[in-house]
Amino acid sequence: MLNAEVLGITALSLRIAVTATVVACAIGVPLGFWLGGTRFQGRRGVLVVLNTALAFPTVVIGLLLYLLLSRHGPLGGLGLLFTWRAIVVAEVILAAPIAAALTAAAVQSVDPRVRRTALTLGAGPLATAWAVAREARFALAAGVVVAFGRVFSEVGAAMIVGGNIRGETRTLTTAVALATSQGEFSLAIGLGLVLLALALTVNVLIQLLQGRDDA
């Protein structure tokens, strides 16, 4: 009974974290490439905003999103509040700046000769970006891992916009918070261990992927 529930919670947590990470990277990685690879007026300003967004309190994001999505809010018609999709939206807002900032840093740290070499050998803009990405793949992978970690371990926004509804929006983190507040410490510790084990697994998987590629 309990095991089935824990499994359900775990599955939901993974679904939310993976979806949010994928969407956040789909937005953040190209943005980071653009910020890291091109020079334009106001670029520093954008980077400052981005770095500030890294430290954005998650409960504030949760609150703002709650106000937007609540029935009388501007986006209330979408009916997203207290669904797992609302949590995904919140996590994307939190993780996309991470993906963007770390991608920008990764691209900037790539040897400038990589771009010149790809260009002179006949690469177009996309092939050049791909060459840069290949050389920066460890730093890029680190960005994805950090974004996933932020999403997977986040509790404040998930609690506010998800509502911690049993069987619907209860994630590992919100479940730990609830169990702790109810004094069910053994359950809280168990869920915490599942959380830790999954985080470890994801990191090990990515390490393995990298290790095999660069023997």
Next chain:
Amino acid sequence: MLEARGLRHTYERRTVLSLERLVLAPGTRLALVGPNGSGKSTLLRLLAFLEAPEAGELALGGLPVRSGRERRAARHRVTLVEQRPYLFRGTVLANVAYPLRLRGNPRAAAEAAASGALERLQLGVLTGRQARSLSEGEVQRVAVARALAAEPDVLLLDEALSAADRAAQHALFAAVAEEQGQRPLAVAFASHLLEEAYRWSNDLLALHQGVSVPVTPENLFRVELPGGGGMQPVAVGGITLDVVCDRSGPATLAIPPEEIVLSREPLHSSARNSLPGRVVRIAEQGAAVRVTLDTGVELVALVTRRSVEEMGIALGTRLFASFKTVAIRIF
């Protein structure tokens, strides 16, 4: 094929290149010579369409190249190898196959062609190696192979073999020359090693402070002209030369190596400059020999092999270098 007119380029408001005209026709092997900072690398980056010149016109195959889109298309036909080339992560084979993959060849065909290119350049033993494990000289040679695999119409080499040993340089230049015999290919290479430049080039462009100069970069001296008109005594290093010039202030003096006469005894002649010195280098170049004399400053004289033999010139021989005042060029 590749033509430049009125090229000008500045970095941080300093003019680093100002070149009236340059043509790289198929079959050309142009040596770019000049000291560090003379504008060789800037010129090559512009010719490679990696940067847009601030002023001037570049044309490839008779068509002007102005827009970013045109430069991108031109980069398919012009390839630059930098002095410290970058090899991508992965194997040597993957690196050499890369330009072929970019041109839409399937992996197997690209790798077969790349492997053939490596064999032709006697780099076959490196094929399966990781690019990161190569020495600097090997990296340079693989980079040249990769550039040739792109089958460019114009190949630009920026001191691209400076870290390779002589045998490797020889093999690569020979391969480039052979490729030129088979298809239209123009080559320009920058070098500060004159011997290499003379040996492999059939055309020469000497740059000094971004400007084409009519002499080779031997016997070039930065001096301060005292002024006063007519004949001026000018200090060059530890020696003094008589120079005919009306100008004053900073200038560059050039003494063309072919204008210098070598003799065992001081010459009593109309040549006003006659400097004693000791032979420090002898470099053969076909029937001619470049003899370097340390006279307080190093002077290179171009003489025939027969003269060297008849005069018994060897390292350490004491000689006089004489040249007419009017042979000294000032710019």
